[in-house]
Amino acid sequence: MTYEEALKKLKDTGNIISMPRMTILKYVLEHKTHHTAESIYETLKKEYPSISIATVYNTLKLFAKIGIVKQLMIDESKVYYDSNIYPHFHLKCTVCGKIYDVSPPICRELEGLKDIEGHIVNDAHVYFYGVCSDCRKNMTTGGEDT
Amino acid sequence: MTYEEALKKLKDTGNIISMPRMTILKYVLEHKTHHTAESIYETLKKEYPSISIATVYNTLKLFAKIGIVKQLMIDESKVYYDSNIYPHFHLKCTVCGKIYDVSPPICRELEGLKDIEGHIVNDAHVYFYGVCSDCRKNMTTGGEDT
DNA sequence: ATGGATGCAAATCTTTTGCACGGAA
DNA sequence: TTCCGTGCAAAAGATTTGCATCCAT
Secondary structure, three states: OOHHHHHHHHHHOOOOOOHHHHHHHHHHHHOOOEEOHHHHHHHHHOOOOOOOHHHHHHHHHHHHHOOOOEEEOOOOOOOEEEOOOOOOEEEEEOOOOOEEEEOOOHHHHHHHOOEEOOEEEEEEEEEEEEEOHHHHHHHHHHHHOO | OOHHHHHHHHHHOOOOOOHHHHHHHHHHHHOOOEEOHHHHHHHHHOOOOOOOHHHHHHHHHHHHHOOOOEEEOOOOOOOEEEOOOOOOEEEEEOOOOOEEEEOOOHHHHHHHOOEEOOEEEEEEEEEEEEEOHHHHHHHHHHHHOO
């Protein structure tokens, strides 16, 4: 989604275009990784010292509600936000903690599921847990010299 | 998993078999739905007034670590625990909030995924969000009489 | 006997909310 | 002008932790 499309969506859903909203929107669209409200707050504070953590939380929640970003519940203790709304899934490395975008072929099948056992499906969240290619490499290297 | 198998797993992983652990284990194995630490605590307190909420949290976390139960991060604010470790997924109704077990055919394919784009996959969590068959029915009924 | 587990309370962490003020439509 | 949004601080909720005591091995 582009900045302009997102602004339009904000307007169309009856929301005001404010300075914090523009700033947060611009930031997440230009940094398509996985952010927490806290990390966004810490980054933006440098150029926008008056911004409030509460506004960041509320804004991200609003963005999620109107479909500008997606919430990731991949971590048991905090919510991550992803501005990449193109269908893809996530893998969290249980060694280093990094979150990766992944798009296995099965992705498309899941996206197509609209009904399961009589329930309407509107959204599917898929989270993989394992060992990322980097950590995998290090494990191998570590085991060699004994 | 049976009670006996779970006890064996506790022993094999070097953990003590204590009263709270036996009580919580028995409870979750006999009630294969989706519990929070809080809900288990509230229930068990009646027959076991001295049990502590901290113990419930710690015990469930231990059970999850050794594979006796699975953590569900289907809700953005709290963790649910599931003692049904047989491969299946979950659907949360965004109308009534209920969590359902579902087993679409795609389930098996996902369980078989061991490698994605070079990353090792050890576990896959799939959460569906939508409208359950009950709420779906009520919506239809509600719309008819106008 | 002895080290890990429990129970309590306090602490921590994430997220939300109340309220007076300020800014967008 | 008129709400809605913001910023601050305080509150709320979930989960963890410190510590003295207790209990399983």
